Amino acid sequence: MSTIPNLAPDLNFGRFWLLTEEGYLINDCQRSLIQDPWLPLVEEWMEGCVVGLGDRLHSLYLRGSIPRGLAVQGLSDLDGIVLTHQPLDDLTTQILFTLAQKLSRRYLFCPKVEILPLTLDDLRGDWAVLLATQGLNLWGQDVIPHLPPVKVSPALVHYLPTLEQDLQRVTTELRHSPTCTLSRCRWICPRLVRAGFELVMESEGQFTRDLGLSAVRFGVYYPQQARGMNLALKLALEPTGDRGGLLVFLQQFGGWLVREFGVNQQNSFLH
Structure with missing residues (x-):
């Protein structure tokens, strides 16, 4: 069984992008x-x-x-x-x-x-x-x-469409090169967190790339999956060298994200 700890880190949860009165995202870089x-x-x-x-x-x-x-x-x-x-x-x-x-x-x-x-x-x-x-x-x-202004919409969905391929690539790399576990964990786990937020972004009506805030808001809509999201957040901040545990986690939680994205796409098509 995985030796990866299941802990939600204590961190500054970040902030949402501000919006104009018309609902467009305000670029807050300075x-x-x-x-x-x-x-x-x-x-x-x-x-x-x-x-x-x-x-x-x-x-x-x-x-x-x-x-x-x-x-x-x-x-x-x-x-x-x-x-x-x-x-x-x-x-x-x-x-x-x-x-x-x-x-x-x-x-x-x-x-x-x-x-x-x-x-x-x-x-x-x-x-x-x-x-x-x-x-x-x-x-x-x-x-x-x-550049054209941007609202909270499918145009902001960046990680979900390629998540299945990303997981397949990382899984293959982990199986063939045990020494890459830390680097692959550090790369894929933030993507899991941000992909999770993309599932709930339109329901939120807001946008963020901040990992902590993404994890928290995901948990509001998917409380049964909050444990997996907290672990993804933990591993994004503190990558593990436990290759076996990481492979199991990617298969389970990563696989669930991919399937849920497919379900959402199907529902959107039907409506």
Whole structure:
């Protein structure tokens, strides 16, 4: 049986996005909210991208907890978006990868530095929604004011549609490489929590990416599954090395999320 503890962590539960009178999400990212020790990391990331990309670069954006003033040392990643005029070649992509590795080694309080390259042509669908609601322009011409506003709607559902494939991939990796248990746990469990909130988001009429708040609101609508959600939250914050226990948990709770999403989709189709 799994040795993974079933504990709900004690943490700041986060906040919902504010809404306009018309119901559109208000992007609450601000440059002034980027505080030490994150500020030097962000500045070095910006400089590395500008120097490394040169005239290929259109603009730079930061998303996630850092530009919202909610970053937690040892937990929060730097989530950067590089907007370019054209797709990057392999050499330039490697420059960004090397930069991310260098910064991760230097700023040990930040578990991961992620640099997502997008082109102007990519700014539709999910990427446009992400940038409009969660992006902060740090360099170059800001495209966010030109993106369509976003309401709480299926347009914000990001994790559920790919959850089954994500679980299959992680399960395969865990079975073939026991040494990746911690990293795979750290990657998949936040996705479980956010996917769970996406099941109840439209009923809530509000949006959040904050893990604690997502777990709490999920439990209101699915009290019988709150135990599994609390464990997903625990493992997102404190990844386990128990490969067997993690595999069982992903099969059980992750499988339930996938099935429930399918049921909801079927019900929506019928109505």
